[in-house]
Amino acid sequence: MATVKTIALGLTLIDEKKEELRIAFEDLQAHSSSPSSFTLTWSDIDSHFSSIQSSLTRQFDLIQCQNDVVPEILQKYVPPSHPRLKLLCSNMDANGLTRYIIDHSKDRQEIASELPDAFRVAPVPAKLVLDALQEFFPPNEVDNEGNKLGSLMQTRLLLLEQLTAVLPEIKADVMQRAKYLAQEWKGKINRGAVTSNGFLGFLYLLAAYGMGSDFDSSEYVEFLANVVVQNRQQGFTLCCRLNCVDKVPGFVVSLVRCGHVLQRRLSTSAK
Template identity: 35%
Template sequence: MEMDTSEIQAAIDSIPAKKEDLRKAFEVLQSYSSSFSSFTLKWNDLDGHVSFIEKSIEERFRELEAKVRSCVADKPAAAAMVAAERKVVEKEPEIKVQNKVVEKEPEVKSVLELKDFCVRMDGKGLRSYILKNRKLLPEFRDELRLALRAAPNPIMLVLDSLDGFVPSRKVKKKELELIWKTCVHLVQVLHELALEIKASYRERARRFATEWRGKITDGEGNNWFVVLGFLHLVVTFGLVDSFAANDILDVLVLVARRRQIVDMCRSLGFEDKMHDFIDKLKKKGKEVDAVKFVLAFNLSEKHPPASLLESYVNTIKKAAFEQRQKAKSTQIKVCF
């Protein structure tokens, strides 16, 4: 029978990161502990409990690996499978090195050229320029802002740059992400200019936003730049009324971990919808993210942060239990 323990190992490897998220959220919560006297939870208690679960899972997993090796010794086919997997693992660093060697940064272009694209109202050229110099964007963000101001019509220029930016041909996921990221930066900088948006421009932006919303799917594997692109477009062009509030909240849930989402909620005018938003985060098992919004919008009375964190710990315990049960089940299947 085919045996793959990679999922179990991946789950174990993710525990430290989840525990670190919990610790950070707990520290933020603790700084507000004077606001609610019922807060008696101690980090050492949580840390000790999670560490105990982590150690227990690792021990059970090592026992499972020992069983697998024992069974593999008696099964040539299984041994061949393990050997093949080992070759893949051994080759992976070489592939990464190759990618690192092949991927070269383009030459730095003059800031004057950036301005030239804007003066000539060359939206596609501007987009291409930013894409090729993507890692330098933080350094010339101010120059991009000044360059857009030099354009005869900055709003139309940005809309032109967004028009048909998704290639019709199939491209690699990384390349597509970079294209989305470029468009997000353009919309962000346009928003910073705080220009008056005419109805004709808003209608054109609405068509883009509707198209982008259709590309968003629920799940952690979704390209978060697509989500941010949609949200920034809605904020910049005032398109909140073009979509159902509940639909926008569902989109916000996908990127709730991002730092700018608190300000995004304020820009959307969603202060009165934060109770619903926090409920959605809780249903998705994102209690740690929910704490951030509870504190930012002073909602501790209805959504006690301590209860949210305790709920998160219970979620971790449940996941740990399920992994242990899965490990036990796999042990039995391996030897039979």
Template identity: 30%
Template sequence: MATTETLRSISVGLEAIDEKKAQLRRAFEELQAHSSLIPSSSSSTSSFTNLKWADIDSYFTSLQSGLQAKFALLKSAKPVPEGPQPPPQPESAANIKSGSATSEPLPPQPESKAKRKASLSVPEPVPSAGPVPVRPELKSFCEKMDSFGLRDFLLARPRERAVIRDELADAWKHARDPAMLVVDAMQGITGDGSSGGVADVTGLRRVSVALLEALMRAKVEIGAQVKEKAMAIAVEWNRNIAAGVSSEGDDDGLEKLCFLQLVATFGLVENDLFNMNDLVEYAVAIARHRQAVDLCRVIGFGDRICDVITKLISGGKILVAVKFIFQFEQTEKFPPVPLLRGCISETKKIGQKARRTGGRSGKNFRQSWVMLCFKCSSSLGDDGPKNNMLM
């Protein structure tokens, strides 16, 4: 278990994340300012030029939320007292026999020494932290079926959403109909003007993703009435997305992520209400998000996952494509080694061209990109493009 000093150190590190993200954003914007040095002819190069800060921010925000959730679990465990603790004094045989305090204690037996040595050399297993205890507010919202209260509670706590999402697993037990609670909280999600009192539609969508994900994880029973209500929302929403009514400013694919999470959580794809070509496009748009692979599995893309991978490759999203290739076991159809080699070759050219103009940002970009490719290829065994990779 963690000591108080360890918890304090972790807390300081987590508090520094926002500052580090700000530094990363400045570096990214500097790279973007030198984008004219990057040739636009190859797909692997376009993976940089197509990259947006929203993609990077979404990735690191996901990591940050996960770390904060684990830290909350760690804090809930009983901390180990700091400093050495005095060992228990062995009770003498004389004291045991007669109760006299003047008797000399017997020397410890060899077995006792061995046991003490073993207890020092082998740490005791740390017990599991167990389910995250639910805070009273969440329990109250669920008991009262207060969907707007639950929604506003999450809207006001963007940095705690990952922790709250884990707490909801226990909170759902106090709700008469958890699925209906979530659907009602999503009022205004389609972006058609009926915001349900929420001006921040983007924030509402982030909250809805957390609620839907928690609902799907809990595997609660979904009744026919609430499923029909979710289906009506999804059909209208899909129509708005196709018409471009609600996708303005959706550069990071958040709207499509929330839509696919709704479809997956309520099993709406079974009714063949949606064109699979549209779902493929949505999957490509959200591919960089943490939930993308799981959503594609739950929805059941089948052979159409190859279309997703093909579009990722043609769009220059090589490393994301490689992730999908391995997750869906498509290495025979899409050999990852040539894809990674292409990334490395192009980044070498970019770095060399940037150095000739005197820019360090191009060199740093090349090193970072090549190291990322190296990490991907490390799982490929002897077939990976490791030889002379950094030359």
């Protein structure tokens, strides 16, 4: 800040110094024995210094602007609470990512908010999440919330939900794997081997990988309506991603839309 003040003071003295230079130039010219040797007039010199003064003033204004903006940006910037998420994603470490989220389950909300940015640094985010979904349901086991399997389900549900927010490009080989997993998952549902979270995870799998049209929506629209009632934002996102807004009971859709209109109005009035 001291440097900026010094520059500002120097700029205010330019006109004074230029006037002193003019007086010295005219005095030298008046006492010269050969006036014709002066190839430059004071007008030429004044124009040159005015150009330099204008350039310095513009650069100083830019410095002041940066000094005003940068602290504001730094003040608003909040460093991620879990920077390791980006490292794990950039390394495509699906197992490490799953373990990290389980180990920090108390920070679920923070992790959820930071996962989309972490996914964006992954070379192939759709493959990363699919790798984390390997053996989503261990053989001969039923998901039981409250035990380790329940924690695993919550973690993988979180991964799918945040991948849906990113909607990355999905290559053919990854899509083929996703479809195979979806079929296997659907079989578990038909056999009653999943809880409501398992069903929700299935819907997020379809939404994240764009497979909504590959399955009969009439089989899950009732469940989806319940999701809308329990969590309007979550349900509305799934309805849109699965292209089945018009198939969910009308009163539920109205509830969702009214909620969003109200939210926008409140946000606008707050501004």
